[in-house]
Amino acid sequence: MDEIDILHFNDVYHTSDVELVPRFASTLSKPNHVLDGFTPARHQLRVFSGDAFSPSLEASVLHGGHMIDLLNALNIDVACYGNHDFDFGEARLSHLSRQTNFPWTLANAVRKHCVGDQRRYLAQAQKFVTREVAGYRLGFFGLAGTDWPSNCQHLPDCEIHDPASDGRRLAAHLRNSERCDFVIAVTHMRLAEDLKLSQATLSGDGKIDLILGGHDHYVLRRTHTDTNFDPSIIQPGVHDIAGPATQFNGFAHIIKSGTDWRGLSIVRLRVERLSDGSASISDMNLKQIVDLTKMPKYHQIPPCPKALAAIAKSLESIDKLVQQxxxxxxxxxxxxxxxxxxxxxxxxxxxxxxxxxxxxxxxxxxxxxxxxxxxxxxxxxxxxxxxxxxxxxxxxxxxxxxxxxxxxxxxxxxxxxxxxxxxxxxxxxxxxxxxxxxxxxxxxxxxxxxxxxxxxxxxxxxxxxxxxxxxxxxxxxxxxxxxxxxxxxxxxxxxxxxxxxxxxxxxxxxxxxxxxxxxxxxxxxxxxxxxxxxxxxxxxxxxxxxxxxxxxxxxxxxxxxxxxxxxx
CATH class of the missing domain: 3.90.780.10 (5'-Nucleotidase, C-terminal domain)
Incomplete structure (x- = not known):
C-alpha cells in the first residue's frame, strides 16, 4: 500500500498581500505548518486549476508577468489554463507559459482552423500530462468550460468541445495507449459541467478517478452520487463550516479549492498494485483549508523566502513602470x-x-x-x-x-x-x-x-x-x-x-x-x-x-x- 498526496489550488490573482501569499507557499510545501497531527505522504503532487495571470491591479501593469517567479516557487507539477489567463491575448500567454517550470494542459479547446505548423491546442497547452509517482503512472488533462467564449474577451478563434465527451475519450486514451494507472481531470468550468463530467466517467476505460476544478471560487467536494449544483455548499448536508478547515473521509470525485491564496485541498490517495498488475485506489482522505488566514497557527507559518523574493521583484517592477x-x-x-x-x-x-x-x-x-x-x-x-x-x-x-x-x-x-x-x-x-x-x-x-x-x-x-x-x-x-x-x-x-x-x-x-x-x-x-x-x-x-x-x-x-x- 502506498500513499500519494495531491495538493490542489485554483484561481489566484493578487500578489500584493506580503503576509498571506508567502505563507500560502509555505503551507503548499508543508501543510503540517497549520494542520495539527498531519504527516505528509512521501509522494506528493501539486496541481493548479487555472486563472493566475489576470485579473488584478498587478496584472493591469505587468500583464501577467507578476506571477512567473511566484508560480515557479510553488513546485507545481501540472496546471490547467483558466479563461482569465487569456486576458492579454494568446501570444502573451504563450510567452508567459514558456517561462514557467511546469506544464500546462487544455485538451478540449482547439483551433477552428490550423494554418501550417500552427499548434492545434491554445498557447502552450498540452493535450495531457503524465507523471510517475511511487511506481504508478498518473495521467492529467485540462478541460475548459463551454461558457468561455462568452466571458473571455481575448480567447482565440477556437471550439470548446463538450467536456464530458472529450473527458471520457481522453481518459480511455490515457488508460489504453499511455498505460496510466489513474486518470485525473484538471478543469476550469462551472460545477454543473463538472457534475456532468463526473456522471459520464464513472466506470470502464473512460473512467476518471478524480476531478480537480476551478472557475467557481468556492471550497467544495462532491461524491459520485451528489447532484447539488450549488457551489457555495461545500457538500450536500454541510452548509456551515465550524472552522477554517474541514475534512472528509471517503471517495470525493469533484474537488474545488477556493480562491486567492486562502483555500487549499490535500487529497490523500491510498493506492495498491493488484495481483493482475492493475492499480486501485483503496481509500481516500480529504482535508480542505477554507480560509488560511483564520487557521489558529496562521501567524506562525514561516513565509516562503522564494515567494517573498518573487513578490518583492514584481513590486519593484511595478514601482518602475507606474512612473512611466x-x-x-x-x-x-x-x-x-x-x-x-x-x-x-x-x-x-x-x-x-x-x-x-x-x-x-x-x-x-x-x-x-x-x-x-x-x-x-x-x-x-x-x-x-x-x-x-x-x-x-x-x-x-x-x-x-x-x-x-x-x-x-x-x-x-x-x-x-x-x-x-x-x-x-x-x-x-x-x-x-x-x-x-x-x-x-x-x-x-x-x-x-x-x-x-x-x-x-x-x-x-x-x-x-x-x-x-x-x-x-x-x-x-x-x-x-x-x-x-x-x-x-x-x-x-x-x-x-x-x-x-x-x-x-x-x-x-x-x-x-x-x-x-x-x-x-x-x-x-x-x-x-x-x-x-x-x-x-x-x-x-x-x-x-x-x-x-x-x-x-x-x-x-x-x-x-x-x-x-x-x-x-
Missing part, C-alpha cells in the same frame, strides 16, 4: 471625494464617457466611490500624468458589466444616487444622461427630470420608463451594493467574466504603446480593439507634438443640474 508618462491633462481634473460624491465632475464625466464608448452602450453609470484619488489633479502642459496617477484614480480594477435596463429602473437607480446616503460613494457620474435634482426634496422624490442623449442624435429626449436601454456600470452596483438592488434581477448582457475593468480600460486607452510592448505581439480581438478606438476618440482631444502622448480635456456639461444646494 502616460497622458497630458489640458485641464485640472476634479477628483475630490467631497465634490465627486455630490455633483458632476469632469473626471467622472471622462471615466463614464470612456466606459460608454468602449461598450457602445446607451448609458454609462459610474459610482463615485470607485474614483479614489481624492484630489485635484492639476493641469500641466509640460508634465504628463503617469501610470501611478491613473491607478490612483481607479485602483480597484472594477469590472464594468453591461445590463439591459428599463427606463423606470434607471429612474429608481438615480433616486438612490441622490439619497441621503450619497456620501458613501453611491452618487453617480453619468454618460448619455442629463438630470436635474433638488436636494431639498424628500428622499425618493429628488430627481426632477431625466433626459437621454442618444449617441447618433444630438437632440436629447425625456427618458422613457417603458423602454429598454443598455447600461454599462460597475459590477459593484450591478450586484446590488450601495442600495442598487434595482439592478440585481435585470438582464445581464456582459458579465464579470467577459468584462473590461475600469483600471485596465484607462491604461489601454492612454497607453497603447505600453500595453502592446508587454503583450509580445499579442493582439486584442476585434471587438476590444474597436471599443478602445471609440473610447480614445471620445476622450482624447489631441496628441502632444513632442512625445506623441495623448491629451485630455474633459469638461463639465451640465449633466447633473442641481436646482438647490445639498442639504446635509
Amino acid at each position: 508618462p502616460l497622458v497630458y491633462a489640458d485641464i485640472s481634473l476634479e477628483g475630490r471625494s467631497t465634490l465627486i460624491r455630490s455633483q458632476e465632475s469632469n473626471l467622472g464625466n471622462m471615466v463614464a464617457d470612456a466606459v460608454r464608448a468602449f461598450y457602445n452602450s446607451d448609458i454609462a453609470l459610474v459610482n463615485s466611490g470607485g474614483i479614489r484619488c481624492d484630489r485635484v489633479i492639476e493641469r500641466s502642459k509640460d508634465v504628463p500624468l503617469c501610470i501611478r496617477d491613473i491607478l490612483d484614480i481607479s485602483p480597484f480594477d472594477n469590472a464594468m458589466v453591461v445590463k439591459r435596463v428599463s427606463g423606470s429602473t434607471i429612474a429608481l437607480s438615480l433616486e438612490n444616487s441622490v439619497s441621503d446616503a450619497h456620501t458613501d460613494g453611491r452618487f453617480m457620474q453619468v454618460s448619455g444622461l442629463s438630470i436635474s435634482v433638488n436636494w431639498h426634496h424628500e428622499e425618493g422624490d429628488r430627481i426632477l427630470s431625466i433626459f437621454h442623449h442618444p449617441r447618433q442624435n444630438p437632440a436629447p429626449y425625456p427618458l422613457q420608463h417603458d423602454r429598454m436601454y443598455t447600461v454599462a456600470m460597475t459590477n459593484f452596483i450591478a450586484a446590488g451594493f450601495d442600495g442598487y438592488s434595482c439592478f440585481e434581477s435585470t438582464e445581464t448582457m456582459i458579465d464579470v467574466e467577459g468584462a473590461m475593468t475600469d483600471t485596465n480600460l484607462l491604461l489601454e486607452v492612454f497607453g497603447g504603446a505600453f500595453t502592446s510592448r508587454d503583450r509580445v505581439d499579442g493582439e486584442l480581438n476585434d471587438n476590444t480593439t474597436a471599443g478602445l478606438m471609440r473610447a480614445r476618440k471620445e476622450i482624447v482631444i489631441a496628441y502632444n507634438e513632442s512625445d506623441g502622448l495623448p491629451v485630455i480635456r474633459p469638461r463639465l456639461e451640465g449633466r447633473i443640474k442641481v436646482i438647490s444646494g445639498v442639504n446635509l
Whole structure:
C-alpha cells in the first residue's frame, strides 16, 4: 500500500498581500505548518486549476508577468489554463507559459482552423500530462468550460468541445495507449459541467478517478452520487463550516479549492498494485483549508523566502513602470471625494464617457466611490500624468458589466444616487444622461427630470420608463451594493467574466504603446480593439507634438443640474 498526496489550488490573482501569499507557499510545501497531527505522504503532487495571470491591479501593469517567479516557487507539477489567463491575448500567454517550470494542459479547446505548423491546442497547452509517482503512472488533462467564449474577451478563434465527451475519450486514451494507472481531470468550468463530467466517467476505460476544478471560487467536494449544483455548499448536508478547515473521509470525485491564496485541498490517495498488475485506489482522505488566514497557527507559518523574493521583484517592477508618462491633462481634473460624491465632475464625466464608448452602450453609470484619488489633479502642459496617477484614480480594477435596463429602473437607480446616503460613494457620474435634482426634496422624490442623449442624435429626449436601454456600470452596483438592488434581477448582457475593468480600460486607452510592448505581439480581438478606438476618440482631444502622448480635456456639461444646494 502506498500513499500519494495531491495538493490542489485554483484561481489566484493578487500578489500584493506580503503576509498571506508567502505563507500560502509555505503551507503548499508543508501543510503540517497549520494542520495539527498531519504527516505528509512521501509522494506528493501539486496541481493548479487555472486563472493566475489576470485579473488584478498587478496584472493591469505587468500583464501577467507578476506571477512567473511566484508560480515557479510553488513546485507545481501540472496546471490547467483558466479563461482569465487569456486576458492579454494568446501570444502573451504563450510567452508567459514558456517561462514557467511546469506544464500546462487544455485538451478540449482547439483551433477552428490550423494554418501550417500552427499548434492545434491554445498557447502552450498540452493535450495531457503524465507523471510517475511511487511506481504508478498518473495521467492529467485540462478541460475548459463551454461558457468561455462568452466571458473571455481575448480567447482565440477556437471550439470548446463538450467536456464530458472529450473527458471520457481522453481518459480511455490515457488508460489504453499511455498505460496510466489513474486518470485525473484538471478543469476550469462551472460545477454543473463538472457534475456532468463526473456522471459520464464513472466506470470502464473512460473512467476518471478524480476531478480537480476551478472557475467557481468556492471550497467544495462532491461524491459520485451528489447532484447539488450549488457551489457555495461545500457538500450536500454541510452548509456551515465550524472552522477554517474541514475534512472528509471517503471517495470525493469533484474537488474545488477556493480562491486567492486562502483555500487549499490535500487529497490523500491510498493506492495498491493488484495481483493482475492493475492499480486501485483503496481509500481516500480529504482535508480542505477554507480560509488560511483564520487557521489558529496562521501567524506562525514561516513565509516562503522564494515567494517573498518573487513578490518583492514584481513590486519593484511595478514601482518602475507606474512612473512611466502616460497622458497630458489640458485641464485640472476634479477628483475630490467631497465634490465627486455630490455633483458632476469632469473626471467622472471622462471615466463614464470612456466606459460608454468602449461598450457602445446607451448609458454609462459610474459610482463615485470607485474614483479614489481624492484630489485635484492639476493641469500641466509640460508634465504628463503617469501610470501611478491613473491607478490612483481607479485602483480597484472594477469590472464594468453591461445590463439591459428599463427606463423606470434607471429612474429608481438615480433616486438612490441622490439619497441621503450619497456620501458613501453611491452618487453617480453619468454618460448619455442629463438630470436635474433638488436636494431639498424628500428622499425618493429628488430627481426632477431625466433626459437621454442618444449617441447618433444630438437632440436629447425625456427618458422613457417603458423602454429598454443598455447600461454599462460597475459590477459593484450591478450586484446590488450601495442600495442598487434595482439592478440585481435585470438582464445581464456582459458579465464579470467577459468584462473590461475600469483600471485596465484607462491604461489601454492612454497607453497603447505600453500595453502592446508587454503583450509580445499579442493582439486584442476585434471587438476590444474597436471599443478602445471609440473610447480614445471620445476622450482624447489631441496628441502632444513632442512625445506623441495623448491629451485630455474633459469638461463639465451640465449633466447633473442641481436646482438647490445639498442639504446635509
